[in-house]
Every structure is written in C-alpha cells, then in structure tokens.
Amino acid sequence: MAQLSDDCFAFGGALLSVEAAQALILERVSPLPGVEEVPLPAALGRVLAGPLIARTPLPPFFNSAVDGYAFRHADLTPGAETRLALAGRIAAGARGGPLAPGTAARIFTGAPMPEGADTVMMQEDARLEGEALLLPPGLKPGANCRPAGEDVPAGAEALAEGTRLRAPEIGLAAALGVARLPVRPRLRVGVFSTGDELVSPGAPLGPAQTYDSNRFTLMALLAALPVEVTDLGILPDRAEATAAALRAAAAGQDLLLTSGGVSTGEEDHVRAAIEGAGRLVFWRLAVKPGRPAAIGVVEGTPMVGLPGNPVAAVVTFLHLARPLILRLAGARPEALPRFSVTADFAYRKKAGRREYVRVALEGARARKFPREGAGLLTSLTLSDAFAELPEEVTQVAPGDTVRVLPFAAIF
Numbered sequence: 099m100a101q102l103s104d105d106c107f108a109f110g111g112a113l114l115s116v117e118a119a120q121a122l123i124l125e126r127v128s129p130l131p132g133v134e135e136v137p138l139p140a141a142l143g144r145v146l147a148g149p150l151i152a153r154t155p156l157p158p159f160f161n162s163a164v165d166g167y168a169f170r171h172a173d174l175t176p177g178a179e180t181r182l183a184l185a186g187r188i189a190a191g192a193r194g195g196p197l198a199p200g201t202a203a204r205i206f207t208g209a210p211m212p213e214g215a216d217t218v219m220m221q222e223d224a225r226l227e228g229e230a231l232l233l234p235p236g237l238k239p240g241a242n243c244r245p246a247g248e249d250v251p252a253g254a255e256a257l258a259e260g261t262r263l264r265a266p267e268i269g270l271a272a273a274l275g276v277a278r279l280p281v282r283p284r285l286r287v288g289v290f291s292t293g294d295e296l297v298s299p300g301a302p303l304g305p306a307q308t309y310d311s312n313r314f315t316l317m318a319l320l321a322a323l324p325v326e327v328t329d330l331g332i333l334p335d336r337a338e339a340t341a342a343a344l345r346a347a348a349a350g351q352d353l354l355l356t357s358g359g360v361s362t363g364e365e366d367h368v369r370a371a372i373e374g375a376g377r378l379v380f381w382r383l384a385v386k387p388g389r390p391a392a393i394g395v396v397e398g399t400p401m402v403g404l405p406g407n408p409v410a411a412v413v414t415f416l417h418l419a420r421p422l423i424l425r426l427a428g429a430r431p432e433a434l435p436r437f438s439v440t441a442d443f444a445y446r447k448k449a450g451r452r453e454y455v456r457v458a459l460e461g462a463r464a465r466k467f468p469r470e471g472a473g474l475l476t477s478l479t480l481s482d483a484f485a486e487l488p489e490e491v492t493q494v495a496p497g498d499t500v501r502v503l504p505f506a507a508i509f
Contacts, residue, residue: 106127114382132282141278146279154275157248169182186204293358294334311408449490457481459504
C-alpha cells in the first residue's frame with residue numbers, strides 16, 4: 099500500500115505546466131513495493147519489475163528468411179548468371195550437412211543455414227534446369243538471411259524494468275524461452291463521485307438530480323491501466339460523512355480518485371475532509387479545460403480530486419492522474435500519443451496556458467466541435483481527438499498545423 103508524506107505534493111507556485119506537474123510526480127512519488135512472478139498469460143497488462151535479459155540469442159541460429167536456395171556468395175559469377183549443382187534440402191526444424199563449394203541447397207523459411215552457406219536466393223528469382231540451379235546476378239552477400247542474435251543478442255536487455263507488458267512484449271518473452279515474468283502488484287484505485295445531486299444509473303431520479311457519469315468514465319479510463327478498480331459510489335454533501343468515507347477507503351486503496359467537490363463552495367466538502375485527514379494542495383494546471391485539481395494525501399494514501407465537469411475531468415485525468423498512477427505502478431513514463439494535422443478552423447486563446455479543443459478528424463484535417471462547454475459529453479462522443487494548442491499560441495487559422503491527441507489511442 100502507498101504511504102506518502104503529507105507534504106509530498108506541496109507546491110508554492112501559482113500555475114503548473116503539464117510538464118512541471120509530471121516532473122514533480124516523478125521526483126516525489128516512488129513505486130509501490132512488492133514483486134510477484136506470474137506465467138506469461140497472466141502478465142498481460144502488468145508492469146515488469148526487473149529487466150528481462152536474453153539468456154539465448156534471438157534468433158538462436160543463422161537461418162533463412164525466405165523459401166529459396168542457400169549457397170556461398172563467393173561462388174557467384176560477377177555480372178553474369180551462375181550455374182550451381184543442387185545438393186540437398188533443408189526444412190524448418192531440420193539441419194543439413196556442410197555445403198560443398200559450387201553447390202546450393204533448397205532451403206525453407208526458418209531453416210538453419212548449412213555450414214559454408216552465407217546467402218539465400220528467393221525461389222521465385224531462381225531457375226531450375228534438371229539438377230542445376232541458375233542464379234541471376236546482382237544479389238548482395240548475406241541477402242535473405244537472419245544471423246543469430248539479429249533481433250536480440252544473448253546477454254542484451256530485451257525489455258526494460260517498468261515496461262508495460264502488451265502482446266508484443268509477451269511474444270518477445272516467449273521467443274526468448276521465458277515462461278514466467280516478475281511483475282509489480284496491481285495498483286488498487288478507489289473511485290468516488292461527489293454530490294447530493296448525483297444518482298447512479300439505473301436508480302430513479304429525484305427532483306433536481308442527474309445521473310452520475312464521471313465515475314463510470316473514470317473507471318473506463320482506468321481499465322486500460324495496470325490497476326484494480328473499486329467503485330466507491332457517491333459521496334454525500336456532508337462534511338462528516340465525506341471525511342469518514344475517505345478515511346475508510348484510504349485503508350484499503352493505493353490511490354483515491356474523486357470528481358467534483360474540491361472547489362471553494364459551501365457544499366464542496368471533499369476539500370475540508372482531505373485537509374482534516376491529511377494534506378491537500380491545489381495544483382492549478384495551466385490547461386483548459388481542467389485548470390483546478392486537488393492532489394493530496396489521506397492517511398498516507400495519495401488522492402487526486404478532479405473537476406466535476408466531464409471534459410475537464412478527462413483532460414485532468416490524462417495529464418495528472420494517469421502519470422501518477424503509472425509512477426505508483428512502477429511503469430516508465432508514457433507520453434500520450436500525438437500526431438500533426440491541418441486545422442480546418444479558426445480559434446483564439448490566451449497565452450500562457452495550454453488548451454485542448456475537441457475536433458473531428460477528416461483525413462489529415464481537423465474540424466472543431468461547434469460548442470466548447472466542458473460539460474458537454476457529446477463533444478467527446480462526436481469528436482475524434484483533442485487539438486493541443488501550446489501555451490505560446492494565441493490563435494489558429496485554417497491551414498495551420500496542429501497536434502492532436504487521438505481518442506482511439508487514449509481512451
């Protein structure tokens with residue numbers, strides 16, 4: 099379980115850039131202790147707890163990359179067709195004998211190269227005349243071959259500590275003969291929403307109430323991370339009850355995540371509850387939407403209080419909660435995916451803050467969502483990406499290049 103000092107998130111400045119906030123997290127937060135060894139199928143989505151060192155080379159032996167014919171490159175006639183005697187056949191999983199000078203062996207993809215051979219001609223580029231093989235000129239030495247250790251040499255680091263294990267990493271470990279991997283424990287994250295105005299989906303709505311969406315959006319975002327999520331429900335707008343619920347939840351979670359209730363209003367009790375149980379710091383991020391966020395410690399357990407507006411909660415989660423979760427889980431920092439497109443819209447903004455504008459992508463062009471409210475959930479479902487407008491930018495004109503964060507890769 100995470101046990102952080104109450105002042106680990108202390109910050110004396112007025113506004114934090116995204117990069118500065120993430121740097122503070124890396125500096126002041128350590129990964130959770132503990133390691134367990136699991137079989138490869140159970141390692142998917144986990145964080146590697148130590149480097150994976152290749153005990154054998156990959157590939158383990160010199161082999162053919164294609165179906166074709168293996169021979170000595172020195173036997174080729176420069177600038178002219180070469181005739182070689184065909185001597186032998188080597189299938190994948192078999193080993194042929196040494197190759198005599200002036201001869202070639204039929205070989206298949208993945209089969210070991212015979213001793214003496216150093217080059218392979220693809221079968222479609224060669225001709226057979228009885229037992230003779232005719233090879234056209236122009237092939238370079240070593241063509242169509244895979245040397246032992248070409249992918250990973252023996253003794254090399256195949257995967258770094260802190261790597262999140264996805265399908266390619268699991269496949270690489272298997273190719274190196276590894277059946278079990280050491281991984282970090284899954285981070286336990288408890289998720290609250292706050293407010294008497296909220297009702298869980300499926301329950302009847304009372305007067306002046308609305309269905310809670312943030313809790314479910316956040317749990318869906320967490321599903322892509324190396325965590326175990328606990329739905330802690332909705333905190334009421336009562337200071338004592340909120341404080342008691344946070345203290346109880348802190349005992350069984352590694353991180354608490356809330357949305358709403360952290361502002362300075364009379365009914366925003368999360369702030370007072372955190373301050374009574376530990377330490378709360380407001381990190382005013384220089385971003386829009388999502389500038390105000392509370393971050394602190396309750397009974398030694400870190401907590402992040404996100405804004406109540408749905409779009410602001412998503413933006414703040416991506417730039418504050420996500421890097422904190424990866425750090426606690428022992429994962430290496432992971433930048434959000436971005437690529438450049440051409441703006442199909444005009445927009446003005448203030449200097450000094452980064453803005454995230456919802457856009458639809460049409461090929462390599464970005465079209466702005468027609469409305470800008472941070473409470474508009476359809477601005478996420480009807481858009482494809484956030485256009486990221488840096489601090490120094492004050493306006494965008496049609497035809498300008500902008501960077502976008504594609505929803506398909508971050509949600």
